[in-house]
Amino acid sequence: MRRREFCRTAVAAGVMGSFPALSGCGRGEPPVATSANTSIRAISLDGAELELEKAAIRELGDAMTGPVMLSGHPDYDSARTIWNGMHDKRPALIARCMNNEDVANAVTFARERDLLVAVRGGGHSWPGKSVCDDGLMIDLSQLTNVTIDTDKNRAHVGGGALLGHLDQASLPHGLVTTGGVVSHTGVGGFTLGGGYGRLNRKYGLAVDNLCSATITTADGQTRNVSADESPDLFWAIRGGGGNFGVVTEFEFQLYPFDRAVLSGNLVWPIAQARDVLEFYAEWSPGLSDDLYTGPMLATTPDGTGMVIVEVVYAGDPAAGEKEIAPLRALGSPMDDGIRMQDYTVMQTQEDAAFAHGVRSYAKNGMVREYTQELVNTMLEAYVPDPRMAMFTHTAGGAMNRVGDVDTAFPHRNAQTMLSVGGGWTDPAMDVEAMALGREWFSKLAPFTGGYYDNIQSNPESVASNYGPAHERLVKIKSQHDAGNLFRLNSNIRPA
Ligand SMILES: Cc1cc2nc3c(=O)[nH]c(=O)nc-3n(C[C@H](O)[C@H](O)[C@H](O)COP(=O)(O)OP(=O)(O)OC[C@H]3O[C@@H](n4cnc5c(N)ncnc54)[C@H](O)[C@@H]3O)c2cc1C
Structure with a gap:
């Protein structure tokens, strides 16, 4: 041969x-x-x-x-x-x-x-x-440099940096911006798709804090984009994903922040899940912007079901204690881990659970109203299984005060992002575990409208998911990537 x-x-x-x-x-x-x-x-x-x-x-x-x-x-x-x-x-x-x-x-x-x-x-x-x-x-894995401009409260972040790099660089200056819940997630995909995190109710999504970016488009040209330079492209990359080019640097707005925050997890046995979820459904529409919280139905490796509510209060701890008191008083928690602690404790607490190499499947949907009917369905769908969990990511607050088409991110009216996601290591479990996730989510789907495309790929519904932003996205895609070079993403097809 x-x-x-x-x-x-x-x-x-x-x-x-x-x-x-x-x-x-x-x-x-x-x-x-x-x-x-x-x-x-x-x-x-x-x-x-x-x-x-x-x-x-x-x-x-x-x-x-x-x-x-x-x-x-x-x-x-x-x-x-x-x-x-x-x-x-x-x-x-x-x-x-x-x-x-x-x-x-x-x-x-x-x-x-x-x-x-x-x-x-x-x-x-x-x-x-x-x-x-x-x-x-x-x-882009080597482009992890982060520099902090303390005069302007801005962070300049390499296109391959991880969220942990950003927190580690900004927090020593008493500054922060919205990052995601797992510190080894990349700033790049996270930001271009929207960017939810524990501070999204207070400071908005990552895209809402993006001031400018450096992007190489399909023609091989590298340019800066911002509200003043190439504003169309700047609009499109705030939610339109990697469709428009390769971003080598992001510039974010930072905010003065006291990194000692009232935070931690409350855990109840699954038998109390109905009480917790019903309470959350009534309580969550009135949350202050400082409070990030939401229930998760999960299962320990030995098969014990539980409901976990994470709390991060990014404001005056005394006001936080008062706001979360009714939640803490609910039923008989197995564990109450809420206390004053460094913000990075929460920002890294999920890192090990979401370790690299796990085999994983996830689906999500945007929920406008966390109704009692949804609670009933969540409880009906969940069966204890260590391979799968049901998560709530609380939206609202600052992120929902941005106009529907002010950025390309389409889901400004959702109160919550509801996800089903799992992890296992044995490839022999793939079919069964994914079927479980699909089954759970098929029950929740009627309560959702649209989805967060940073978590799942639905090529057939990209247009409807972007809603009123889609037409403008297609126009900008056609101008900057008519050959659809950047197509491995939630693909916006050029006209
Ligand atoms: C464990 C885990 C936790 C997560 N938690 C959150 C969360 O808290 N909040 C949230 O909003 N999302 C979260 N996500 C979803 C996450 O935002 C997306 O998976 C995101 O795409 C990851 O970005 P990345 O750069 O790591 O991904 P990659 O796999 O590197 O890329 C994902 C997509 O973005 C494109 N891309 C990445 N970087 C660039 C760049 N610099 N320029 C152009 N295109 C680029 C890629 O081409 C690809 O299409 C989580 C995901 C995981 C797996």
């Missing part, structure tokens, strides 16, 4: 990573683009087979500061491995970008060849949109 044919066969069989010495097809040469000595099979945006010529691969490698890794490179597997263990994909090339020029080179290389592109920020895409088979992965 000729060497090139061997390479192709090995790629197709997905086994090249097992033969590092051969995978670059260069007999012991490091498997990077600069020393490629064979063409590589790849796929186009439409799934057709492509051949990437050796000279072109080398040229890309030479132009980049960071490495362009081929299968078998020592970092190839860690770069292609994303958070959800369900997605085991093998890009033809991984361009590890160190700066804007690297991103522009990688984007241009892909566009000129119609090559399938995946953009990896923090790698938390539940549906696995940040990795692909046989395409080019634009890997």
